[in-house]
Amino acid sequence: MTFLLAAAQNADAPTLAAQNVAFGIIAALMIYAAVRLVTTDNVVHAAVHLVLVLAGAAAQFILLGAEFIAITQVLVYIGAIVVLFLFGIMLTKAPMSGEEKLSRDNWMLGGATGLVLLGLLGYALIDSFGGDRLPADLMPTDTRAVSDAIFGTYLVPFEIISLLLLAALVGAIVIARRD
Amino acid sequence: MLLNQFLLLAAVLFCIGVYGVISRRNGVMVLMSIELILNSVNLNLVAFSAMTGAVSGQVFALFVIAVAAAEVGVGLAIVLAIFRTYRSVDLDQVDLMKG
Numbered sequence: 001m002t003f004l005l006a007a008a009q010n011a012d013a014p015t016l017a018a019q020n021v022a023f024g025i026i027a028a029l030m031i032y033a034a035v036r037l038v039t040t041d042n043v044v045h046a047a048v049h050l051v052l053v054l055a056g057a058a059a060q061f062i063l064l065g066a067e068f069i070a071i072t073q074v075l076v077y078i079g080a081i082v083v084l085f086l087f088g089i090m091l092t093k094a095p096m097s098g099e100e101k102l103s104r105d106n107w108m109l110g111g112a113t114g115l116v117l118l119g120l121l122g123y124a125l126i127d128s129f130g131g132d133r134l135p136a137d138l139m140p141t142d143t144r145a146v147s148d149a150i151f152g153t154y155l156v157p158f159e160i161i162s163l164l165l166l167a168a169l170v171g172a173i174v175i176a177r178r179d
Numbered sequence: 180m181l182l183n184q185f186l187l188l189a190a191v192l193f194c195i196g197v198y199g200v201i202s203r204r205n206g207v208m209v210l211m212s213i214e215l216i217l218n219s220v221n222l223n224l225v226a227f228s229a230m231t232g233a234v235s236g237q238v239f240a241l242f243v244i245a246v247a248a249a250e251v252g253v254g255l256a257i258v259l260a261i262f263r264t265y266r267s268v269d270l271d272q273v274d275l276m277k278g
Contacts, residue, residue: 130183
């Protein structure tokens with residue numbers, strides 16, 4: 001339980017305490033929304049809870065000083081992917097109310113798998129990163145540094161990603177086209 | 180802030196996503212759970228980037244976001260094709276290739 005002790009001793013500086021409180025609130029909101037996302041019987045409610053989780057993740061990115069990732073998260077995930085999901089829900093005429101069950105009958109097995117996985121991951125994380133702290137003077141990352149890395153070190157992967165996006169979108173049109 | 184608090188949050192979200200992929204019957208819901216998993220990985224990458232001060236983690240988080248967008252496009256197209264064929268998005272009914 002060194003992890004909990006280290007967390008308790010963390011309240012040394014007021015900014016850090018405020019950051020920890022913000023983290024706790026956002027994390028609780030994200031976990032609640034994620035649980036509702038996988039348990040609700042209404043598809044549209046699930047999409048709304050997905051928006052909550054993604055917005056919470058964007059807030060965590062800002063807390064970690066990654067502004068550009070947070071903005072991209074809001075633009076791409078909340079702006080584009082959730083709209084795509086809503087169109088998918090509408091096109092597949094999924095029931096708007098909970099008249100049809102969305103989960104399998106043997107959801108207990110899935111729950112057991114998730115819990116075992118969580119136990120293993122949690123043990124491994126606490127064992128290996130027990131009290132590691134983020135730097136106390138965490139400054140927002142310079143977006144210039146991110147763009148330098150994308151268009152310098154990672155130029156070839158970037159081009160491959162753009163080709164992948166093109167191929168995926170052409171493939172999506174081909175698969176979904178009526179013929 | 181501890182590094183572990185972000186990693187454990189990501190682990191919780193990942194496990195909830197795995198549960199959703201296993202236990203959901205609706206194809207769209209399975210895709211949403213996959214988004215949850217990819218998002219938790221992003222949280223890990225950015226947390227390690229903040230820990231080490233290197234921007235590589237953030238660049239890879241951007242790549243994951245792009246791949247997630249591509250995956251959702253193709254995934255929803257497949258769900259749409261399944262819906263046209265079976266008149267339903269219930270993945271339990273899609274058993275054509277079952278031995």
